[in-house]
Amino acid sequence: MAESERPFLAQNVDQGAIAKQLSLLSQSASTRAREYEVFNKMNAAQQHQQYRERVQNFFKFVAQYMNTRGLVLPPFISGLNTPPYDPNGSPFAWLEPGSHMSTVKVADRDVDLFKLWQLVWSGGTSQKVRNLFIFTS
Structure with missing residues (x-):
């Protein structure tokens, strides 16, 4: 094969320059991986x-709703004690x-009331209950 027919990269290849470029690419990839890890940790903290x-807004709303009905939620559920709770x-x-806050013991196990509400809501049960109240009203 004549010199002019060889692929471009094969002509006058500087092995040191290639090694340096590969090293820089590797460093860049590891830097990106670290940045991605930091971003994920920040994102997880922000999501939490x-x-x-x-959760706080939900229980604040529930506590306000129950107060309008003359019922005061225990502070271990809502995190609020206004008006004062009388057991x-x-x-x-x-x-x-x-x-933990907003959990109750049922059969010696903690039940997270917010997660329970999410499960009921996502299962469509809330719509069935709403329809029942509309039907019986």
């Missing part, structure tokens, strides 16, 4: 913060606090 805000006259007195 947004989730906690959703002696409350229909919620039988609830046992779970190990």
Whole structure:
């Protein structure tokens, strides 16, 4: 094969330059991987913060709704104590606090009330209950 017929890369190849470029590409890839890892950690922290805000807003809404009905949620559920909760006259007195905020003990296991609500809502049961109330009203 004549010199002019050889592929372009095969002509006058500087092995040192190729090794340097490959090294730089490898460093760039590892830098991107670290940046991606940091981004994912930041994103996870941000998502967790947004989730906690959703939980707090949900229980704030539920507590306000129950207050309009003359019922005060226990502070271990809502995180709020306004108006003050009186366990002696409350229909919620039988609830046992779970190990975390907005959880209750059922059969010695923690039940996260927000996750329970999400499951009921996503399963369409809330629509069935809403239809039942409309039908019986």
